[in-house]
Amino acid sequence: MKIGLEVHVALPTKTKLFCSCKTYVEEPNTSICPICMGMPGSKPKLNKEALKIGLSVSEALHCKIKSRIGFVRKVYFYPDLPKSYQISQLYDPVGYNGYVDLGSKRINIRRVQLEEDPARIYREDDYTLLDFNRSGTPLLEIVTEPDIQSEEELRGFYAELRSILYYLGIDIDKEMKADLNISLSDSRVEIKNVTGIKNLVDAARYEIKRQSALIEKGEEPRVETRSYLPERMTTERTREKETDEEYGYIFEPDLTFYSTTNVEKIEPVYASAIAKEYAEKYGASEKTLLELIAYDRNAMELLETSAHRHGMQSIISALETLKKFKVQMDPEKFEKVIALVEANAALDAERINIIAKGGEVKIGKGISEKEIEEDIEKFIAKNPGIVEEANRNPKSINAIVGKVAKETGANAKVVAELVSKRLGIKP
Amino acid sequence: MISRSIEEFIKAQPGKEYYVKLAEELAKLNKELNAFNNINGSLSSGYPLSVKDNICVKGMETTASSKVLSGYIPPFNATAVERLSAKGFGVIGKTNMDEFGFGSFGLNSESPARNPFDKSRVAGGSSSGAAIATSIIENHVALAESTGGSIAAPASFCGVVGFTPTYGVVSRYGLIDYGNSLDKIGVMGRSAARVRYTFDIIKGRDRYDATCVDLPAGSERKQASKKLFVIRNLLEHVDESIKKSFEKTLSKLSGMGFEIEEGELKELDSAIAVYYIIAMAEASTNLAKYTGFKYGGKVDDFSKEYNEFFTEAREKFGKEAKRRVVLGTYIRSASVRDKYYYKALQIRRLIGEKISELARKGSIILPTMPMLPPKIEDAGKMNPLQAYMVDILTVPANLTGLPHVSFPADYIDGLPVGAQIIGAPYEDYAILDLVGKWEEDFSYKFAYNLGSL
Amino acid sequence: MDYKEFERLLKVCRIRLSENETEEMKKEIDEILAYFDKIDNIKCEEDPAYQPIDLPEQLREDVTEQFNDIDAILANTKTYRFYVVGPKI
Numbered sequence: 001m002k003i004g005l006e007v008h009v010a011l012p013t014k015t016k017l018f019c020s021c022k023t024y025v026e027e028p029n030t031s032i033c034p035i036c037m038g039m040p041g042s043k044p045k046l047n048k049e050a051l052k053i054g055l056s057v058s059e060a061l062h063c064k065i066k067s068r069i070g071f072v073r074k075v076y077f078y079p080d081l082p083k084s085y086q087i088s089q090l091y092d093p094v095g096y097n098g099y100v101d102l103g104s105k106r107i108n109i110r111r112v113q114l115e116e117d118p119a120r121i122y123r124e125d126d127y128t129l130l131d132f133n134r135s136g137t138p139l140l141e142i143v144t145e146p147d148i149q150s151e152e153e154l155r156g157f158y159a160e161l162r163s164i165l166y167y168l169g170i171d172i173d174k175e176m177k178a179d180l181n182i183s184l185s186d187s188r189v190e191i192k193n194v195t196g197i198k199n200l201v202d203a204a205r206y207e208i209k210r211q212s213a214l215i216e217k218g219e220e221p222r223v224e225t226r227s228y229l230p231e232r233m234t235t236e237r238t239r240e241k242e243t244d245e246e247y248g249y250i251f252e253p254d255l256t257f258y259s260t261t262n263v264e265k266i267e268p269v270y271a272s273a274i275a276k277e278y279a280e281k282y283g284a285s286e287k288t289l290l291e292l293i294a295y296d297r298n299a300m301e302l303l304e305t306s307a308h309r310h311g312m313q314s315i316i317s318a319l320e321t322l323k324k325f326k327v328q329m330d331p332e333k334f335e336k337v338i339a340l341v342e343a344n345a346a347l348d349a350e351r352i353n354i355i356a357k358g359g360e361v362k363i364g365k366g367i368s369e370k371e372i373e374e375d376i377e378k379f380i381a382k383n384p385g386i387v388e389e390a391n392r393n394p395k396s397i398n399a400i401v402g403k404v405a406k407e408t409g410a411n412a413k414v415v416a417e418l419v420s421k422r423l424g425i426k427p
Numbered sequence: 428m429i430s431r432s433i434e435e436f437i438k439a440q441p442g443k444e445y446y447v448k449l450a451e452e453l454a455k456l457n458k459e460l461n462a463f464n465n466i467n468g469s470l471s472s473g474y475p476l477s478v479k480d481n482i483c484v485k486g487m488e489t490t491a492s493s494k495v496l497s498g499y500i501p502p503f504n505a506t507a508v509e510r511l512s513a514k515g516f517g518v519i520g521k522t523n524m525d526e527f528g529f530g531s532f533g534l535n536s537e538s539p540a541r542n543p544f545d546k547s548r549v550a551g552g553s554s555s556g557a558a559i560a561t562s563i564i565e566n567h568v569a570l571a572e573s574t575g576g577s578i579a580a581p582a583s584f585c586g587v588v589g590f591t592p593t594y595g596v597v598s599r600y601g602l603i604d605y606g607n608s609l610d611k612i613g614v615m616g617r618s619a620a621r622v623r624y625t626f627d628i629i630k631g632r633d634r635y636d637a638t639c640v641d642l643p644a645g646s647e648r649k650q651a652s653k654k655l656f657v658i659r660n661l662l663e664h665v666d667e668s669i670k671k672s673f674e675k676t677l678s679k680l681s682g683m684g685f686e687i688e689e690g691e692l693k694e695l696d697s698a699i700a701v702y703y704i705i706a707m708a709e710a711s712t713n714l715a716k717y718t719g720f721k722y723g724g725k726v727d728d729f730s731k732e733y734n735e736f737f738t739e740a741r742e743k744f745g746k747e748a749k750r751r752v753v754l755g756t757y758i759r760s761a762s763v764r765d766k767y768y769y770k771a772l773q774i775r776r777l778i779g780e781k782i783s784e785l786a787r788k789g790s791i792i793l794p795t796m797p798m799l800p801p802k803i804e805d806a807g808k809m810n811p812l813q814a815y816m817v818d819i820l821t822v823p824a825n826l827t828g829l830p831h832v833s834f835p836a837d838y839i840d841g842l843p844v845g846a847q848i849i850g851a852p853y854e855d856y857a858i859l860d861l862v863g864k865w866e867e868d869f870s871y872k873f874a875y876n877l878g879s880l
Numbered sequence: 881m882d883y884k885e886f887e888r889l890l891k892v893c894r895i896r897l898s899e900n901e902t903e904e905m906k907k908e909i910d911e912i913l914a915y916f917d918k919i920d921n922i923k924c925e926e927d928p929a930y931q932p933i934d935l936p937e938q939l940r941e942d943v944t945e946q947f948n949d950i951d952a953i954l955a956n957t958k959t960y961r962f963y964v965v966g967p968k969i
Contacts, residue, residue, distance in 0.1 A: 013942050020945035028962035029954065033947035034503055038716050039956075040491070040603040040723075041483040041501060045637045049942035070930075073712045075759070077894055079733050079966035084715030121969070127729035129963035239969075246892045248759030250708050250768060251930040253608035254599075255637055258937045486952075502952030594932045608931050637938045638931065700916050711893070718894075720966055722956040729958075729967050736967035737894045749895050754909050756893045757881070758916075770919055772928030779929055811908050812915055828932030852933050 003154060003204060004110075004146035004181040008139050009165060010117065010174050011053050016136035017116045018044030018087065023138075024174075028120075028131035036136035038082030043254045046071075050138040051094070052263055053168065054114045057140055058095025060164050060268030061109050065095050065260050071114075071252040076242040079128050080118040082135055089113035090249050092257070094140075100164070102156040108145040115139050146181060151201055158197050160272055163294040167269035172295065180204060184211045190225045191235050203228040207235055271300065278303065282312035292319045298328040305331040310338050317341045325349045329356040339363070343414040363414050372418055375404050380422075390423050397423065473515030474621065476508075477560045477569045480521040481528060482612065483601040484508050487518070491603045492526045492536045494743040496723035505601020506636065507570055507612050507629040514628050519567070522556025527714070528574050528605040529553065529747040531817045532806045533581060539803065542584060543874040544842050548800040551581030554615070558585035561615045563875040568625045569615040574605045575702050576821025578613045579833035583795035583845025586835045586871060588862060589615045590622045592855050594828030595640045597626075598633035606709040607638075609702070609825060617871065619834070619862035626855070642853050649854060651861030654789030655680065656690040664819045665797040672844050673794045676836040680792070683864065688789070694781045695823050697774055702826045703815055704758055704771035711755025714748065717741060750811065779827040786829060786851035790858055793820050795833040795845035820847070830855040834862045835871045843872070881910060 016023055019035035034042035051069075058065055070092040073085040090113075098109035117137040122129040142161065148154050162172045178200055180191040189211065194203050206228075211221045226235040271294045279286035293300045299319050306315050318337045322328070327349075329337075336355045340347055343363045351361045362368040379400055380386060390397045397419050405415045478484055481491035483501035485508075490496040508518065525535040533540030533555025540555030542548040543562045550559050554571035558581030561569050571578045573591040582589020591613040599610055612629070616622040627647075633639045657677070662670060677687050719726040719740020726740045744752065758767040785791060797819055806814070824831040829849050836846035850858040881889070886906050890897060897905060947953070958965045 015940075015942050015944050020940065020943065021947065022944040029959075029964060030950065030962075031946075032950060032953060034501075034953065037721065037953055039501070039721075039953065040489075040496065040499065040716070041503070041505060041601040043600050043636050043638075045635070045938065045940045047942050048939040051939065075712055075715050075756075077715065077718065077734065077737055079718075079720070079969060082716065082721065084718060085712050121966070122963070123969055126968055128733075128966040128969055129960060130966050131963060242892070245761045247761070248712070248756060249761075249764070250712060250759055251772075251928075253606075253638075253709055253930060254604075256931065256935045256937050258939070499956060500952070502947075502949045502955075595935055634940075638935055640935060697919050697922055700919050703912075704916055704919075720957065721964070725958070726967070729965055731967055733967040733969055734894065738896050741894050742896060744895070749897070750905055750908065752893050753889060753895060753905065754912060757889055757909070757913075766920070767916060769928055770922075770924070772930060773924045773926045774919060774922055775932065776926040776929035777924050779932055780926075810911070812912055815912075826932065 001149055001208065002146035002183050003148035005142075005144045005148065005154075005157070006179040006181075007142045007161065008177045009142070009170055009172075011050055011138040011140060012169055012171050013047055013049045013053070013138055015047055017047050017050050017114065017138035018136055021136065025133045028133060030133065032132045032135070036082070037132055038084075044087060044252075046255060046258065047138060050114060051258060052265065053170070054094035054112065054140055055260055055263050056168050056266040056268070057142070057165065057170075058098065058112045059265050060168060061095065061098040061100060061112060061142070063095025063098030063109060063112055066092055067261055068092065068257040068259050069094055069114075070257045071255050072249045073252050074247045074249055076247060078118070080121040080130060080135075082119065082132065086115055086118065087252050087255075088115035088141075094260075100157060100160055102153060102160060105153060105156075107147045107153070107157050110143045110145050112143070113141050115141060146183065151204065154201060154204055155197060158200060159294065163271045164268060166295045167271065167297070168266050180207070182207045182211065184208065185215055185220060187221045187223045189221055189223065192225055192227050192238060194228045195230075199228060199230050202230070202233050203235060206233055210235070269300070271295075274300070274303075278307060278312070282307065284312040284316060288316060292316065292323060296323070299323065302329075302331055302334045306334060306338060310342070314338050314341045321347050321352060325352050327352050327356050333358065336361070339414075345414070369414070369418065372404065372415055373422070375407060376400065376415075376419055376422055379404055387423060390425060394425050397425070473511070473517060474625070475519045475564070475567045476511055476516040477520055477522045477557060477564075477567060478508060478518055479554050479557050479569070479571045480524050481572055481603040481605070482508060482570055483603070484518055484521065487521060489521065489603070490723070491528070492524045493717075493745070493748065494537070494724055495717045495719075495740065496603075498725075499723040501601070503601065505612070506598035506633045508601065510628050511570070511625070516568075516625075522554070522560055522569065522571075524555055524557075525553035525577075526745045526748050527603070527710070528572065528577050528610075529710075529745075529751055531576065531580050531814060532801070534803065534806060535745055535747045540581075541803070542800050542842075544586065545800070547802055548842070549584065549803055549806050551584030551796070551800060553577040553581075554589075555581050557615050558582050558587055558589065561585070561587040561617060562873055563877050565617070565873075565876040567616075568621050570612060570629075571615050572602060572610060572612050573825060574609045574611075574706060575825045576818045578615065579795045579821045579831060579845070579847055580818070582615055582833045583843070583847075584800040586838075586843025586845070586873065587615050587617060588619055588622050588832065588834050589613065589845075590626065590832040590859065591825070591830065592626065592630065593642075593830040593853050595638050596631070596642055596830075596853070596855060597629050598636040598639040600633055600635035600639075604709070604713040606706040607713070608709060609706055611825075611828075617873070619832070619859050619866055622832075623856070623859045623863070626859070630855075642855065646853060646856050649857040649860065651857055651864055652790040652850075652854075653684070654686045654688060655792045655848075656688050656785055656789050657792055658695065658785075658823075659689045659691050660693060661695060661793060661820060661823070664816070665794055666799070668799065668839055669794050669797060669844060672837040672839055673846065676846050677792070679869075680865075683868065686789075687792075690785055692781055692785065692823075694774075694778045698778060698822045698826055699815060699819060701771045701774045701778065702818070702822045704767050705775065705826075707751050707755035708758045708768050709755070711752045711759065714744070714752050717744070747811075775826060778823070782823055782827050782829065782849075783851055786849060786854070790854070790861065791824075791849040793847055793849070795820060795847040799839060799842050799844070824849045828852065830858055832858050832862050834865060836865075836869075838872060881906070881913070
């Protein structure tokens with residue numbers, strides 16, 4: 001079994017790929033101009049930021065990058081395509097021959113290309129309705145070699161790709177559409193426009209079953225394009241489309257070549273590699289760490305800044321707490337969350353939010369560190385000999401701890417730490 | 428719309444009543460412009476301007492002479508129009524042309540163009556209306572456009588100055604595309620000075636056209652090259668009468684102190700094939716957008732399945748447009764793309780290098796057209812390939828993006844005969860300077876002088 | 881080009897011709913292609929000239945700009961509520 005993917009992601013630019021219209025505007029046909037409407041006489045002009053992001057993704061996917069990139073016209077007819085050709089890339093894409101590593105398995109990337117999104121089209125019984133706001137939105141198409149050989153690899157690749165894209169600033173919550181190429185035998189079947197990992201896996205499962213059944217009967221699956229129907233979890237043949245022969249690619253003569261050498265690229269972050277590194281170094285679960293940091297820049301920062309100061313289990317618990325309550329904060333405040341974790345204190349949404357907003361929370365039932373410290377002082381004042389006693393016999397502090405904990409209702413572990421601190425001895 | 432007025436005028440020949448009316452209108456416009464200029468304290472800064480119908484004028488129907496675009500009202504001005512309007516030029520109308528620029532005679536239009544000097548003959552194309560307007564209106568300049576010779580050919584046949592700038596020097600924003608890597612907006616006028624004046628305003632970088640560039644600094648001061656090359660092997664395709672007349676032009680230029688030398692560029696033998704391959708490949712993509720619902724001629728019944736709907740809309744293309752779409756689409760097919768399209772682009776570079784090398788040593792001089800304006804019926808009888816061959820002298824400069832200017836150099840039996848000067852890239856002002864010098868000692872003849880003050 | 885190939889080509893272009901027109905155009909196109917074939921004999925290893933003169937690149941900053949006359953764009957179309965009406969799919 002061989003599976004190849006073509007993943008389409010929308011880029012986080014303010015304007016469209018070839019015109020200055022605002023991207024991602026809701027109210028239909030309010031963000032349009034002669035260029036993205038394909039009006040006769042209009043000409044495209046390339047968005048610098050889209051080029052930068054395209055090249056950054058290519059670099060992050062370890063692609064080769066030519067010294068210059070160029071665009072082509074891909075001609076096909078459909079009501080959502082204003083010029084009846086899409087400005088895309090073919091011979092000189094932003095990247096080619098890259099890879100994504102999933103542990104020991106390498107999924108090769110054939111090419112990464114920039115192209116424009118068509119308009120949004122709504123099917124009615126006797127006509128269609130078109131919203132050209134989407135027309136011209138920059139897309140990146142990432143094409144893999146047919147290296148994916150199992151459902152697990154499909155999931156793994158998709159998750160890894162999303163994580164890499166996330167750290168390059170791409171909004172992965174926006175629709176990511178993929179085309180699946182599946183061949184069990186010699187015939188390649190393409191399944192178009194599958195959205196999300198669940199649908200991808202379901203579509204692959206269905207298609208593998210369908211093709212296996214044909215092969216068992218001694219039939220060869222037909223080379224064709226199908227589409228996935230999420231509500232029925234099946235695939236069906238799609239409309240007859242232009243073939244590679246018929247797209248009739250030519251160089252886009254309204255644009256020139258663009259140099260790639262002086263484009264400043266965004267540094268990639270590989271969350272999976274970082275998870276692995278920390279897991280090995282601090283003896284934690286790689287999987288757990290990756291789940292926390294794969295799509296969370298804040299968690300990544302907190303992990304990196306706190307790892308050398310606290311136990312990894314505490315950090316993980318603290319991060320899980322933040323994730324659970326969907327709260328972000330800076331490393332300084334995060335210290336307080338770790339303190340709560342380490343004190344085995346209650347961790348509810350309210351308290352986490354107070355910390356996130358810069359407030360203080362009490363570690364025990366209604367008592368803060370400061371109040372505990374005051375209690376300790378009072379106890380010492382009442383029992384002046386205790387300091388000397390404690391220095392001679394560290395175990396004797398248990399008396400103070402027990403007393404203070406009982407009076408304040410605070411967590412004994414926290415009290416023990418504070419007492420040790422006060423008396424300058426190791427707990 | 429002036430194109431129709433002019434067509435009617437030419438057909439009426441001269442149709443006295445119409446002559447008066449048109450002249451009055453133009454005179455009025457001139458007066459207004461002059462009044463405007465006087466108030467602003469400058470010299471006559473603007474001319475009445477006609478605009479080829481493939482160049483967008485905001486709010487004015489722009490169809491490129493195609494029924495598929497009938498009713499298209501551009502929501503913006505072409506950059507050239509915008510810049511001229513800002514300088515006091517007033518648009519008096521859109522001019523007739525071969526549909527989308529597909530033709531060398533001006534006949535691929537609903538109202539085929541006639542030559543002002545002899546109404547039984549063609550005016551040349553595709554900027555037929557621009558040349559006719561320039562030929563009959565005294566005080567006026569025309570915005571025209573050339574892909575393979577569409578400015579030079581009608582300028583030559585109608586006896587006016589037709590200037591095609593270096594590729595990319597005038598913004599194509601607002602030009603309805605034929606072959607984007609070949610299309611150039613240019614100017615027609617009754618003198619090199621007027622053309623130059625207009626070109627000054629429209630040239631240079633434009634944020635709306637990524638292929639548009641500035642001329643190098645100091646270009647305006649470039650003088651005519653003293654040395655002129657004749658490309659001998661191209662003359663093989665020229666009618667005897669034109670050749671004889673061209674010899675006369677050369678001797679006159681020699682007398683003016685120009686050095687005439689002969690050169691040979693065998694590479695140009697494939698120029699027509701290379702040009703039409705690139706032009707058709709690009710044209711067939713440009714015409715794909717005409718599907719009958721976003722602009723121009725509409726199909727009413729939206730319940731038709733889209734393929735059927737589009738096919739019905741595209742029936743409105745004329746014959747030549749259909750031919751170029753089909754041929755261009757074939758040439759782009761993956762299985763033959765390298766053989767035609769890619770190879771043609773390679774040869775274009777080769778030809779460009781060779782011809783530029785020559786043009787850097789001295790400008791090139793050639794007849795503009797290999798024949799006198801043919802009779803309309805004779806032109807109509809030519810098969811497509813024969814018609815394409817008429818561009819043999821205009822294609823070399825157009826294919827390689829070199830600036831060239833056609834000017835009236837002689838008259839045979841009362842019909843104008845044009846010659847052209849081709850310069851190296853960005854030598855636009857040098858070739859205009861040469862035509863200016865030619866005009867010091869040669870008077871152009873015009874069939875009519877409408878709108879004179 | 882054989883007849884079937886030509887018919888397929890017309891379909892790809894969304895161009896419909898009568899039988900006579902098809903016959904005539906096919907003949908003309910075959911003739912033109914035969915003429916184009918002469919470039920086969922030219923030896924040429926140059927880089928393709930996508931533009932006649934090599935041009936410098938020009939990019940656009942990612943700054944939004946609202947087109948000033950959207951109504952004039954939509955005036956060229958048939959609209960329904962906020963949408964442009966297109967043919968059935």
